[in-house]
Structure formats: structure tokens, C-alpha cells
Amino acid sequence: MAIALLLFLSLYNLTNYPVTWFDEGSHLHVPKALVRFGVYADYSSEGFRYDGPIVSVGPTVMLPIAAAFKLFGIGLLQARLVMVLYLLAAIYAFYRLALMLGGRRLAWVATALLVTSRGVSLIEYGRQVLGEVPGLFFMAAGLALWLASWEKAGLRQLMLVGLLMGLSMVTKKQYLLVLMPTLGLAWLANQLYYRAAPQRIFILPGLVAVTCFALWQIYLILLYLSPATASENLEMLRQQSASVALVFSPGLMKENLKYLLSLDVYLGMLAPVLVYGLVISLPRQREGQQWGTLWILVVVNLAWYVVASIGWPRYAFPGLSIASLFVASFFHRLTDGLQIGASNLWRALKGEMSNLHKHALRWATLLWLLVMLARPLLYTMRQIIAPPPNLPVAMAAYLDQHVPRDALIETFEPEMGFLTDHRYHFVPIAILLQAIRHVWLGGPPPSESYDFVQRECPDYVLVGPFAHWIDLYPAEMLAERYRLVVQFEASWPLEYELYALISCP
Template sequence: MATLFVVAALLVTVNLPYAPRTWFDEGSHLHVPKTLVQHGKYADISATADGGIEFRYHGPTIGIGPTIMLPVAAVYHLFGVGLTQGRLVIVIYFAIALVAGYVLARRLYDRWTALIALAFLLASRTVNYEGLIEYGRQVLGEAPGVAFVFLGMLAWLAALRTAAQPAMRRSHWVWSVLAGLGFGLALVTKNQFVLIIPPALVLIALLDWRYYQAGTWTLRLVPPLIAVGCFGLWTIVQFALLGPGTFFENLQQTRQAAGGAIFVFNSRSTLRAGYYLVRPDLYGGLIVPALAYTIWRARHRTSQGLSEALLALVIGLWLVWFVGVSLGWPRYAFPAVALSALTVARLIHDGVIRLRRILPVAATIATVYVIVIIALPVALTARVVFSPDDSAQRFAAYLNATVPETAIIATWEPELGVLTDHRYLYPPQPTLDQAVRRTWLGGDPVRYDWYAARPEYVVIGSFGGYTGVYHTPELERFYVQEQQIGTYALFRRL
């Protein structure tokens, strides 16, 4: 166990500012704490054509919640604005997720299963898509959200174990409340959790009432009520901070984004999502069999059966949404993938033990297979960690040295707004939804007249190049390229 935690500590901290290279989502998230520290506004920020400032109370302000934004802002206030400072906050969440996941697996199952689950959490990436270590190195919502779910489930288990002990009624209440807080903070952290956690808590309460009868009404009612209450409180705070006009504008944009990514109902997306879950480089293709095994284990009308039923419900509901409804972007499935580390570990543990009794050779082959499906993803992660890319920092240094901070720079690379204090003019938020739909579903091209502002400079990086929004005749006719560093190109108006 100690070896795995040491490996995790190295893989999550080495070359932290440069691996993975910072990108669009991380940059947009970091705008909010920077704007809060520098301008006192909980908002995204963009320059305007006349050189002013526009505060945008949508997009990243609702993509992830204050459980990330406020700690990062506090670190910025104490130690200055920087990518490393922001990433260190997520490293702490990663550590919480890893420890809580191990403890949860040990309390649900046993020590050996917990060790296997810990290894799978470290090996949760695939050849093409990131895992817990990569998400734990970036200012994204996945690692913090998973940490809060693990903590919520740990508290829920503690509440369940005190349910049948009248002498521990007060502790039972406390653990039930803490379970609700853990789940509720997950809802506040990332809005996709709202689709899964409350229905899972309601369903497990109904199952306990009608089938298991292992818990109490306190356990059935308090966690879902507090979890939903946390999200409701954050919604009220947003309404108070933003005012009704901006609040309802946020709701409208959230519905628009949901139509483009969260509720898609597209056959291509379903096939893409289904393939991701069964591909052999993701836990050896065992996520679905492990879920089926967990459901089978949950048939027993005991507190253990109820505990495994909750785990199966959260994973199952998440995968049904991911495959049947969502855009099918693998990152959307990651919380379920992280939880599946526990169920896959249990399937492997029980399967190898059974094979040793009936067919020792098969048990040896299975053990070798498990070692391979853990070692290969960890090796891929190590390759990312030990292949740093500082092109964003070098390009930012070039901008600081050559471009006046008062100049207007049109770009769709929000990470630069964290690395420098220049005035960046970003496309309006609805264009992002257009770009997502265009890329994943073949929708209409993104329409954005960036040249209307006559910016003095244009920067095209990974995201701007990916969407092609700046590749227009005006760029060729009125601008000349001055510098190229990595994927970043700087153009100056003639």
C-alpha cells in the first residue's frame, strides 16, 4: 500500500505546471478565481472591442462550483496567480479521492480488494483518454467530484452501521448528515453529478424501505434532502449574486449546453460511449461484468447488500446516462469509471480465488492479465508526466516581452489569460456550444465575426486551430505571423 501511495505522489506532482500542457477547459476555469481576486467578481472575463472589460457570469462560473473556485482564489490571494498554485489545490483533492477510495473499498470489502482498487484508480486512463492522475493534475471538476462522492459514501456506510444501534442514535444522525454533505458538495462541484446522485439516493431509499429494511428513515431521508439542499443553496446564492436577469440567462445557456452535450440521444454518440466502456485498455474491459457482479452480490437482504446496491446504482445510472443520452465524451463517464475501480477489484479478487480452487493455471493467467492491465495505463501516465510541455509558458513569456498589455488580442485560448495579464478578446459563450456540436455531431460551422473588433493581435492555439474560427480571409489579408511556439501562433495586424 505504501508503495502505491508513493508512486501516486510522484506521478501527481512531478513536472506539475507542464504535464499535461494547460488547455481550454482548465484556462476557462482559472479565469474565475483570478477575476475574483483581481476584480472582486465571481465571473469569467474578456476584453471588449473598445479596450474595456466584460464580466461573463456564465460558462465556467457554472461548469464547476465554488468548492474549486474559492480554494483556488484563496491560494491566489496568498501566493499570487499562477497555474501551479491552482493545480496544487486539485492535487490535494486527488489525494483525498485516493485515500477515501482505498478506505471505502476496505470497508466495503477487505484489504486485498482495497489494494487492487487503489491500483486501478491509478490505472484509470486508456491509450487515448486521461485517468485520475491526469485529472488530479489539472483544474477540472473530476477529481474533486470523485473525492466528495467517496467521502459521502464513507459517511453513508458509517450511518448504516450505526442504524441498528440505539445507543449510537446521535452518531447515526451525524453520519447521515455528513453523508448528505459529501454528496451535496459533489453536486455543487460539477453539475453532471446532479443527474445521478439524487436519483441514486432516492432509489436506494426505496429499495431499503421495500426490500432490504437494513437502514432507518433517517438514513433514507437525510442524505438526499441535505444533498439536494446543498445544490439548492448554491442556486440561491447564484441568484442573489447575479441578479434575476443574469441568473435566468445562465439557465437558458445551461439548457442550450445540455442539448448539445448532456441530453443528445444520438446513435453515433451511443456507439462511441459503449465502445469506450468495453475497450480492453480500460480496466481490461471489465467495467460492465463487474457492475453485473455487484448487482448479483447486492441481492442479499443485508446491510452489505444494501451498501453494494448503492454503489451499483450510482455506477449503473451514470453509465446508462453516458451511453444512452450523453454526447459520449469519455470524460463524462469518468466518475463512474473511478467508482468502478472498486467493483472491478472485487470481481478480480473473487474470480482469482475461485480459479485457484478449480483451475490454478487459469488463476495464474488471470493474475498476469491483471498486472498487465494495471501496468500499461500507469506507464502511459508516466510517459505524460515525464514528457513536460512548457510551450504555453514560453509563449506567455514571449507575449510579456513583446506585446503591450494594453493591446487587444483575439484568441480562443483562455489558458493564456492565466499566464499573462494581457487583454484577451474571447468568443461569446454560445459559440462554444456550436463548436462542440460541430465537432461531435456534425452540426453547422461556428459563426463568429472576430474581425469586427479589429484586434491588434490574434493568437491561434490548439482550440482556435481545432475549431478553425480564426482561419478566415481577413487573417490572411490583414495580419502577418510573428511567432510560433508549440501550437501557439501570434499574428499582428498590418
């Protein structure tokens, strides 16, 4: 039953939920370009772009999708099926990690929490071409192997642990911000407090992981790209860090903390569970130290999310995923190993046992856990069964039927470049970073500095959710030079408008 439900959540209506969007569209450009042109890059009308998606998501995602395109043709279904394989593998690796920590019942509950939680959003992210879930697979597999062997681990096992962690970092850079501080702090805790594990179990995986990540960065930035492009990418990475990863905004800190304490995150249980996690990490034994290492990982990620990040929920994904282990353990201890005890409750209700309050408390706790699982599960199932209108596909179909392939289309919606083979000019990534600063930090609007439409007069302008989000193409400018051809509209942000050129001064 559980496997059937999981397959339904992973596969049903796969191309319609979630509706493809900006991030997924930009990631899909890379495998499409690799198959069509033999180049590992993003693309636009002016040529290939060696920034954006090839830097933000690693070859562990791009190359398997390119292989699927080569074998079965280019399409969203093929790409998302690859991601579903990663999703199922991540769930299995996480289950093995939980099983090693606390046995079968805890593993089932922890995995169910991981799958259903709206704060984690595993199913939503796992059905898209994003880096979070593949990164979780590599991290969970590495953690499971690491903790299973622990102080008895040999050189080969520790190197494999480091390789898996390194692949997680290569897949998505946010895992670098989580795993390297975790390894360093876990080593420090071992030196100063636990004093139980040999130093090699922290140092060797860390060295292998950082070497794996560094080799990919050296190849990508210094060898694969031209020197000029490499320097531009380094500057872009610096700007991106300042825009989304090292923000330090008091207002955002307040909002980020508010989100973590909301009902979307384990029904508001995250704070007490983190306190509980610290308590079970205190014993200076193997079990306590392993829980302590995972607790450090969660705290490192969530502290960065609150204090320094722009506050996108995806940035808390690694920590909230591992936090489900602590939530499951918390309920496991409150209910004596998740024992239902229905017969004892019935006997207590009939007056045959004196500890009615104990059984009532256990059932109330289990009911709370059931609500924590069922509430977000029903929401996700409803979204999968009845998703919003697939407006990107509708617009793509219109373009294929009515717009010549050689016409130049200006847009801020990279998903359209995957769904059709028209000639697009995509907004540069520098404008995206400016848009982020504008929306979250009160910076100047991108429309003040982006004038491609005014200068180049493209044949069409396709205005979608991201362009509407920041008003990139002002209405007065469009009204002066363009006419509205077609509009596909639903509730925000699902809105696409196509404008055709009237005149160019």
C-alpha cells in the same frame, strides 16, 4: 513504496503535464479575477462575464485556489498544488470506502485500479484545475461514512453524509445527475426488494444534498447575479444541457458504448464486471444492499453517458471510479482473496498436488490483473516524465516580451488569459456550445456567425488548439487583414499562431 509512487505521479513535472488547456484556463480565470479585482467571475476585454466557469465548477475549487493565490502569488503551480491536495484526499477517501467494503487487500487493489486506469484518468484530471477529482473526494467521503454507519446512522451522521454529497454536486454538476437518481433508486430498491434499511438513510441525505446544491444555485443565479444575467445564465444552462448532457444521438450512443467496452476501460472487463456486480448485489443483507447501491450509482452514470451525453470520457468519471471497486472484488473472488499461493503452485508443478489447473488459473488471473494495472501505469509515467512541448507557456513568454499589455488580442484560448496579463477578448460561451454542436452533431460552423475580428479589428489574433479545432478564424480572412508574427507548433492539437493587424477596412 506505494506512497512514494503516488507522490511522484501527483507532483513530478506538475506544471508541464498535462499542458494547460481550454477548460483549465477558463476555470483559472475565476480565482485570478477574485484576487486581482475582488470579483467572482470570468473576464474579457469588455468586462466581467458571469457565466461559463463560475457555473460549471463550484466554489469548493475556486475559493481554495484564490486563497493560495492570495498567500503565494498567482501561478499555475500554486493552483495545481491545491488540486493535488484534493487528489490525495480523494484517493484516501476512496481507500477508506473500499476498506469498509472488503478489507485491506481489496482496498489496495481497488485503489490501485482507480489510480492507474486510463478510463478513469484520475492522475491526469487530478493534476489540473477541473472539478471531477474534488467532486470524487466529497462523494467518496460521503459514501464511506454512509455505508460504514448504514442502518445505525444517527441524524448528525446522515446530515453530514448529505452535506458531503451536496458539496460534490456543487463542485461539479454531473455529480447531481449521478447521486440524486442513485439515492432515489436505492430507496426504491429498499422499498421493493431489500426491505432491510430504514427509509431515513436514503431520504435525509438526499434532502440535505439537494438543499445544499439548491442554496448555492439560488445564491449564484438569483442573488449574486443581476436579474438579466440570471436569465441569460438559465438560458445558457438550457442550451448547454441540449448540447452536451441531453443529446440522444444514436451515432454517439454507439461510440460511447464502444469506448466503455474498449481496452482503455479495465482492459475490456467492464461488461462482465457489471454482471458480476449485479450478482453480488442480490443477497437481501446489508453487504448485498450496499454493493447494490454502488452498482446503481455506476449504472446510472454509465447509462446517462451512453444514452444522453455528448460522450466526453470525463462524463463517465464518477461511474468508472466506483466501478474499480467491482473490478477489485471480481478478482478478489476469483483468486480466493488475492492469495498468490506460490508454494502450492510449485508443489503442484512437481506432482505433489493434484489441483494444478486451479493454481494455474489463479496465477493467470493474477497476471491479467497485473497487466491491467501495469499497462496504464507505465503509460501515465511516460507522459509525466516526457510530456509534450509546453507551447502555451512558450507563447505566453513571447507575448510578455513582444506584445504591449494594452493591445487587444482576440483568442479562443482562455489559458492565455491566465498565463499573461494582456488585454484579451475571449470568444463567448455561446460560440463554444455552437462548436460542440458543429463537431459532434453536424451543426453549422461557428465561423458563419462569429464576426468579432471582422467588425472590431483587434490588434492581434491568437489562434490556438480550440480555434484550429473548429476553424473559427478562416485562413482567407486572416490573410486579408493580418500577418503571421510567430508560430509555436508540435503535433496536433499543440499549435499556437499569433497574427498582427495590417489593415482594417
